[in-house]
Amino acid sequence: ILMQKYLEETKRSMIILFEGRDASGKGGTIRRITRYMNEKHYRVVALGKPNDAVRTQWFFQRYVEHFPRGGESVLFDRSWYNRAMVEPVFGFCTPEEYKVFMKGVVGFEKDLVRQGTILVKLYFSVTKDEQAYRFNRRKNDALRQWKLSEVDLQAQERWDDFTNGKYEMLKKTHTTHSPWKIIRSNDKHLARINAMKVILNSVPYERLDSELDFVPDSEIVISGSRELEYMEAQRLRSGKFLD
Secondary structure (H helix, E strand, O other): HHHHHHHHHHHOOOOEEEEEEEOOOOOHHHHHHOOOOHHHEEEEEOOOOOHHOOOHHOHHHHHOOOOOOOOEEEEEEOOHHHHHOOOHHHHHHHHHHHHHOOOHHHHHHHHHHHOOOEEEEEEOOOOOHHHHHHHHHHOEEEEOHOOOOOOEEEEEEOOOOOOOHHHHEEEEEHOOOOOEEEEEOHHHHHHHHHHHHHHHHOOOOOOOOOOOOOOOOOOEEEEHHHHHHHHHHHHHHHHOOOO
């Protein structure tokens, strides 16, 4: 609430990206974050599959249309990084489209930040076993079955492809002006609490309770550069990425 008040008073805008594998906890975290927020000053955006008309547009256009005004925050449940992860794995974009995106996204985000937008990029990281467990729950729980999609059903089979995509994405798009924060999300509660801390720490609003602990757990929140080092060490030891 105090963070929202700061954004409203300063007319600053904020964009939070929630990325990660299927069943990594993005949606649940968004619901907890927004639970007590003022609905007039935030929006959650989860775009569906682009139609033929959208495919002829500038790639970022469909996302820019949902960008926040001054004093507002927008939470993207998956974002333009679909082109770095999901689309190349499933053949939804051409190699050339992927290449163009990876070249252009850094400058796109740099302009956003330069113009005063607060940009937070969160990648939720879940293990293969935990993802399989969550998919199994979705299959057998009537309250969760709506979450299961055709893409989800292939996520385990294409695990290594997604891991390679994650590595390339972090390597090319983790920058000083728009860094990635990796959220270890096997424990949903800890992931949610620490994601909140990362978001709150990105905004210089006045904190009224000095007793609250805003320091993220270093075992849960990993910088993009540290995650790259970890993945590269895995590859050296095992000959491939494991997570």
